[in-house]
Amino acid sequence: xxxxxxxxxxxxxxxxxxxxxxxxxxxxxxxxxxxxxxxxxxxxxxxxxxxxxxxxxxxxxxxxxxxxxxxxxxxxxxxxxxxxxxxxxxxxxxxxxxxxxxxxxxxxxxxxxxxxxxxxxxxxxxxxxxxxxxxxxxxxxxxxxxxxxxxxxxxxxxxxxxxxxxxxxxxxxxxxxxxxxxxxxxxxxxxxxxxxxxxxxxxxxxxxxxxxxxxxxxxxxxxxxxx
Numbered sequence: 085x086x087x088x089x090x091x092x093x094x095x096x097x098x099x100x101x102x103x104x105x106x107x108x109x110x111x112x113x114x115x116x117x118x119x120x121x122x123x124x125x126x127x128x129x130x131x132x133x134x135x136x137x138x139x140x141x142x143x144x145x146x147x148x149x150x151x152x153x154x155x156x157x158x159x160x161x162x163x164x165x166x167x168x169x170x171x172x173x174x175x176x177x178x179x180x181x182x183x184x185x186x187x188x189x190x191x192x193x194x195x196x197x198x199x200x201x202x203x204x205x206x207x208x209x210x211x212x213x214x215x216x217x218x219x220x221x222x223x224x225x226x227x228x229x230x231x232x233x234x235x236x237x238x239x240x241x242x243x244x245x246x247x248x249x250x251x252x253x254x255x256x257x258x259x260x261x262x263x264x265x266x267x268x269x270x271x272x273x274x275x276x277x278x279x280x281x282x283x284x285x286x287x288x289x290x291x292x293x294x295x296x297x298x299x300x301x302x303x304x305x306x307x308x309x310x311x
Contacts, residue, residue, distance in 0.1 A: 139184030153265035158245025230269040235308035252299035
């Protein structure tokens with residue numbers, strides 16, 4: 085991958101110097117995983133930060149005998165940074181939702197690069213703060229109706245990782261349980277709302293293509309209370 089393409093794909097590196105990007109590319113290791121494969125396991129010590137080159141993953145936490153999906157990440161995002169920054173075991177799993185291609189950079193080398201490139205360090209802090217704000221916003225929706233919560237999840241995924249198509253903004257066909265967990269609603273509520281949105285023509289569900297098309301983003305954003 086060329087340095088320009090790398091910087092364009094990963095917003096984290098937009099402000100990094102060309103020398104930094106070239107160095108990171110030279111030490112990055114590529115990985116490929118099929119759907120349902122665990123990429124990182126809970127309680128494993130963080131030894132690398134991972135970047136999603138293509139595909140979709142879910143971040144989950146074990147609760148008793150079950151698991152809860154905390155977040156869904158797609159192309160251009162990254163994970164594993166918390167464990168390497170505070171040098172503690174990981175508190176979550178990361179599992180491939182689809183076939184996924186990742187780039188990893190060893191923890192020590194990534195931290196050294198953050199110290200050397202102040203612009204990259206600042207950009208990293210900006211993105212981590214943005215994640216915190218997104219988490220806070222989700223907590224503010226805690227007492228909102230399920231439709232608002234799910235619409236917010238769909239719009240967020242579309243804005244962050246969606247691909248424009250003639251049918252609308254395409255996102256991965258995410259299992260209902262994962263959508264329900266992230267939206268903090270039930271699976272039954274999730275399925276009913278998805279069916280309703282599909283019948284209204286706001287989304288188009290295409291399981292055969294492993295896709296959900298967000299046909300009317302403006303209406304979904306309005307439902308989510310974003311506009």
